[in-house]
Amino acid sequence: MTAKVKFKTNGSFNTKVGKSNTGAETAETKNLLIAELLASGQITDPASRRGQLLNAAARLFEQKGYTATTVRDIAAAVGILSGSIFHHFSSKEDILCCTMQEVTRFASARMRVAIFQASSAEDKLRACIRCELEAIHGLAVPGFSILVNEWRSLSASRQALVLGLRDHYEQLWLESLSAVLGTQRRDLPLVRRLLLGALAHTHNWFKPEGKELTLPQLAEQVFVLFVPQPPSRQPTSL
Amino acid sequence: MTAKVKFKTNGSFNTKVGKSNTGAETAETKNLLIAELLASGQITDPASRRGQLLNAAARLFEQKGYTATTVRDIAAAVGILSGSIFHHFSSKEDILCCTMQEVTRFASARMRVAIFQASSAEDKLRACIRCELEAIHGLAVPGFSILVNEWRSLSASRQALVLGLRDHYEQLWLESLSAVLGTQRRDLPLVRRLLLGALAHTHNWFKPEGKELTLPQLAEQVFVLFVPQPPSRQPTSL
DNA sequence: AACGCTACCAAGCAAGCGCTTGGTTTTCAA
DNA sequence: TTGAAAACCAAGCGCTTGCTTGGTAGCGTT
Numbered sequence: 001m002t003a004k005v006k007f008k009t010n011g012s013f014n015t016k017v018g019k020s021n022t023g024a025e026t027a028e029t030k031n032l033l034i035a036e037l038l039a040s041g042q043i044t045d046p047a048s049r050r051g052q053l054l055n056a057a058a059r060l061f062e063q064k065g066y067t068a069t070t071v072r073d074i075a076a077a078v079g080i081l082s083g084s085i086f087h088h089f090s091s092k093e094d095i096l097c098c099t100m101q102e103v104t105r106f107a108s109a110r111m112r113v114a115i116f117q118a119s120s121a122e123d124k125l126r127a128c129i130r131c132e133l134e135a136i137h138g139l140a141v142p143g144f145s146i147l148v149n150e151w152r153s154l155s156a157s158r159q160a161l162v163l164g165l166r167d168h169y170e171q172l173w174l175e176s177l178s179a180v181l182g183t184q185r186r187d188l189p190l191v192r193r194l195l196l197g198a199l200a201h202t203h204n205w206f207k208p209e210g211k212e213l214t215l216p217q218l219a220e221q222v223f224v225l226f227v228p229q230p231p232s233r234q235p236t237s238l
Numbered sequence: 239m240t241a242k243v244k245f246k247t248n249g250s251f252n253t254k255v256g257k258s259n260t261g262a263e264t265a266e267t268k269n270l271l272i273a274e275l276l277a278s279g280q281i282t283d284p285a286s287r288r289g290q291l292l293n294a295a296a297r298l299f300e301q302k303g304y305t306a307t308t309v310r311d312i313a314a315a316v317g318i319l320s321g322s323i324f325h326h327f328s329s330k331e332d333i334l335c336c337t338m339q340e341v342t343r344f345a346s347a348r349m350r351v352a353i354f355q356a357s358s359a360e361d362k363l364r365a366c367i368r369c370e371l372e373a374i375h376g377l378a379v380p381g382f383s384i385l386v387n388e389w390r391s392l393s394a395s396r397q398a399l400v401l402g403l404r405d406h407y408e409q410l411w412l413e414s415l416s417a418v419l420g421t422q423r424r425d426l427p428l429v430r431r432l433l434l435g436a437l438a439h440t441h442n443w444f445k446p447e448g449k450e451l452t453l454p455q456l457a458e459q460v461f462v463l464f465v466p467q468p469p470s471r472q473p474t475s476l
Numbered sequence: 477a478a479c480g481c482t483a484c485c486a487a488g489c490a491a492g493c494g495c496t497t498g499g500t501t502t503t504c505a506a
Numbered sequence: 507t508t509g510a511a512a513a514c515c516a517a518g519c520g521c522t523t524g525c526t527t528g529g530t531a532g533c534g535t536t
Contacts, residue, residue, distance in 0.1 A: 049513080065305075065390060065391075067303075067305040067306070068305070070492080070493070070494085071493085071494065071495080072492095072493090072494095080513090080514065080515085081514075081515060081516075082494085082495085083495075083496075083497090083514080083515075083516085083517090084513070084514050084515070085495095086494090086495065086496080087512080087513060087514075088513090091494080091495080092493095092494065092495090148442075151442070152303060153303075187459065190451075190456075190459060191463065193439065193440070193443055194436040194439070194440075194460065194463065195436070196439065197435055197436040197437070197438065197439020197440065197442075198432040198433070198435040198436040198439070199435070200435065200439055201431065201432075201434065201435020201436070201438055201439060202431070202432075202435065204386075204389070204435075205431055213428075218428075221425065221428055222432065225429065225432060225464075226463075228466075287483080308522080308523070308524080309523085309524065309525080310522095310523090310524095318483090318484070318485085319484075319485060319486080320524085320525085321484085321485075321486085321487090321525075321526075321527090322483070322484050322485070323525095324524090324525065324526080325482080325483060325484075326483090329524080329525080330523095330524065330525090
């Protein structure tokens with residue numbers, strides 16, 4: 001279950017990165033990431049039928065919601081009939097569960113790489129925030145928002161399957177937070193939950209294509225708000 | 239549309255309040271609030287059939303979700319048959335829309351009273367946070383969470399109906415925030431959205447009946463985190 | 477007493493749902 | 507070339523859904 005996956009971030013991903021440590025990864029590094037996950041058996045080949053179905057499901061569940069998406073929709077998206085789906089998945093809920101698992105694995109790996117590429121502790125946290133925002137708004141991890149929105153659609157037993165993978169993701173956050181806010185702070189889990197909640201909720205109001213507030217700007221604003229700034233930078237009215 | 243409702247908070251609600259300005263209201267003040275809203279025609283009489291249906295729908299939508307709740311469920315909850323519902327509402331979506339409107343009106347009025355009862359600007363903001371948390375976790379405003387969770391289930395035209403009422407609610411937040419953080423801060427709308435997002439997300443992890451972290455404690459933690467504290471209270475490692 | 481109105485019941489319709497079944501095509505290794 | 511497994515189609519089953527229809531009981535007004 002808790003397979004010990006040693007991800008090869010040693011020299012593969014930090015080659016093409018220049019000075020912008022908190023920047024988004026290139027398309028090449030993304031493909032490299034997918035190849036790595038594919039080789040380690042963590043995700044399904046997107047070229048296979050099963051992979052096509054999972055990608056289509058992720059997109060449809062994100063757009064229309066789980067219950068509003070029919071198995072006929074998913075099947076039609078890849079050009080097969082609805083009945084044929086059940087040669088790949090045992091049920092509709094199974095599709096949702098598998099989608100969530102692969103999305104979680106991909107998002108975790110992506111964040112791990114982003115943290116690795118950043119140098120300072122502050123930039124690592126910035127990378128996390130930016131990573132999360134990009135995922136939430138569909139710019140990097142298709143289907144990421146269903147992890148929040150469709151959680152209730154999953155039965156308790158299947159929730160447990162995804163929850164195991166989610167632990168690792170949240171651990172990455174905790175480490176990044178503690179490196180900036182200090183390991184002795186006892187409210188780190190609380191801060192992490194509030195921060196992730198604030199980020200998740202941007203899904204309802206922030207539009208990344210807007211010119212007024214770009215995603216990197218939003219990320220920096222969030223960083224400034226959650227991390228106590230040194231008084232030299234902070235304009236105080238006292 | 240934007241009816242100017244002059245709520246009589248002059249002397250009705252601040253009589254029974256002692257020193258705990260950020261505390262929850264008593265059952266009496268809640269009933270008074272309902273009576274006021276009922277008299278001003280903002281909500282339906284909970285004793286009427288329509289009111290019973292709206293309350294049942296709010297509870298069921300919150301528990302099971304909109305699509306998972308059938309009109310037969312709602313009808314059975316008040317002891318009538320499913321077909322009879324459509325003498326009170328035009329459609330199932332109409333039920334959701336009306337529920338959201340009344341929930342929004344009630345939550346707005348409740349927050350207005352809480353703000354009024356608090357004295358200092360800091361305590362007014364604390365009251366807002368506590369109000370929101372109590373609403374989110376079903377302790378004060380049944381059906382409040384569907385405003386977030388089931389927003390997508392509403393068509394755009396009906397969303398507009400609820401959105402108009404929501405504006406007022408968010409205005410209350412902005413005023414409370416600006417009174418504490420300063421009116422000159424230009425990121426107030428952003429802070430409000432991040433704060434509301436963080437609070438909304440507590441729905442997924444915080445359990446108000448837990449002994450380890452009570453709701454008032456959580457509210458205070460959130461307040462401390464979002465409002466820059468004076469350096470005397472803030473333990474700095476520098 | 478007759479009326480009209482509201483609220484409700486009993487029954488069911490049309491549509492859509494997840495999923496099954498039996499049979500056909502495709503794939504690919506031996 | 508052959509055989510078997512995997513992948514898929516065509517059809518539809520059983521069920522649930524939101525909603526409709528025709529009729530009726532109750533109630534207050536005139």
